[in-house]
Amino acid sequence: MWMAELAARSGYPVPTIKYYLREGLLPPGEATGATRARYDESHVRRLRLIRALTEVAGLRLETVGQVLEDLAVADSWHEAVGSAHTRLAEHDGPPATAESLARADDLLQRQGWDLAPDSPHRTVLARSLDALAALDHPMSDELLDLYAAAMRQVAAHEVDAVRSPDREASAEAAVIGTVLQEPVLLAVRRIAQENASREREG
Amino acid sequence: MWMAELAARSGYPVPTIKYYLREGLLPPGEATGATRARYDESHVRRLRLIRALTEVAGLRLETVGQVLEDLAVADSWHEAVGSAHTRLAEHDGPPATAESLARADDLLQRQGWDLAPDSPHRTVLARSLDALAALDHPMSDELLDLYAAAMRQVAAHEVDAVRSPDREASAEAAVIGTVLQEPVLLAVRRIAQENASREREG
Numbered sequence: 001m002w003m004a005e006l007a008a009r010s011g012y013p014v015p016t017i018k019y020y021l022r023e024g025l026l027p028p029g030e031a032t033g034a035t036r037a038r039y040d041e042s043h044v045r046r047l048r049l050i051r052a053l054t055e056v057a058g059l060r061l062e063t064v065g066q067v068l069e070d071l072a073v074a075d076s077w078h079e080a081v082g083s084a085h086t087r088l089a090e091h092d093g094p095p096a097t098a099e100s101l102a103r104a105d106d107l108l109q110r111q112g113w114d115l116a117p118d119s120p121h122r123t124v125l126a127r128s129l130d131a132l133a134a135l136d137h138p139m140s141d142e143l144l145d146l147y148a149a150a151m152r153q154v155a156a157h158e159v160d161a162v163r164s165p166d167r168e169a170s171a172e173a174a175v176i177g178t179v180l181q182e183p184v185l186l187a188v189r190r191i192a193q194e195n196a197s198r199e200r201e202g
Numbered sequence: 203m204w205m206a207e208l209a210a211r212s213g214y215p216v217p218t219i220k221y222y223l224r225e226g227l228l229p230p231g232e233a234t235g236a237t238r239a240r241y242d243e244s245h246v247r248r249l250r251l252i253r254a255l256t257e258v259a260g261l262r263l264e265t266v267g268q269v270l271e272d273l274a275v276a277d278s279w280h281e282a283v284g285s286a287h288t289r290l291a292e293h294d295g296p297p298a299t300a301e302s303l304a305r306a307d308d309l310l311q312r313q314g315w316d317l318a319p320d321s322p323h324r325t326v327l328a329r330s331l332d333a334l335a336a337l338d339h340p341m342s343d344e345l346l347d348l349y350a351a352a353m354r355q356v357a358a359h360e361v362d363a364v365r366s367p368d369r370e371a372s373a374e375a376a377v378i379g380t381v382l383q384e385p386v387l388l389a390v391r392r393i394a395q396e397n398a399s400r401e402r403e404g
Binding site: 048051056078081082085089108113114115116121122124127128129131132136137140142144147150151153155156159160161163176181182184187188189190191192193194195197198200201 | 258397
């Protein structure tokens, strides 16, 4: 397809697509002359992934470039999705206490879970536990294990839903799933809480 | 206790406490002279609740005042907690489509759940479903039901954990639980996803 069709298919204006080409976020099309090139489905998919990363996940273009580089060198589907996932996490924040990091590790051990050495999720979890403890509402191990059991079932289904032989499509689905499904889960939690509260009231 | 002790116990500076007294967010103490008054545990608890609502939930003082008014007139523990809960929700946002509102209602019906007429959670849920559909990643009813089943178990435990004969303490725990436990749940979800993804990779 020509540039005009790529613009129509992706919803991006032509100048933006040209900018992404110059920045290397979008691979060049197949040249058919000095100034014309043809594009294919891989370009449409790449633009969808860029949209998911920028508009949905709120990543800066520089970080998007890193995710795309990770994707290119990933050895496996798991690694490709994992790198997109890791870039999404909030790396900035106060350091977690040793106590909360130990509690996170205990949870991982109890659940038989493992994390990549560079995974930010252990720190994010520990930091959240610190915030609760600081307000005199520490979270019990019992509730942590309940969260883990609930999320184990959910995650297995979610991961199956985003698996695809196409790494870019998988990464896009993982990004969208991580970011946009979170508000759904939280809304359902509040609905469940409202109903559990009413039941307890009798 | 005198004002100085209330300040030390609550962690709030005296001028802030005086401001809350003037604004009616904090009930007056028991006057012991023209300019002195004694305060008790109810004042410490009220200041903790104000802290949870402002610093944790990020509510403006005006909204905090509304939550406290709701609390004063609530007929039940469930109503007191529910009103704090409702004030926390994001009421601003694009209107949800009729289609997504119908899907939210279907979920409520399938789960045997009910919501208060002014509950914002139905709209918040529908709006999140719209966002997913707009990016060609509609959420399946199967996954919605899986979220519901998972959150049903979690919510029952959470609601039991915050129940207290003291309404202010319950509301404070509900606010903190809603806002500060969410990042814990989401971190555990990402950890579960990373592990489910590795398992699938084999």
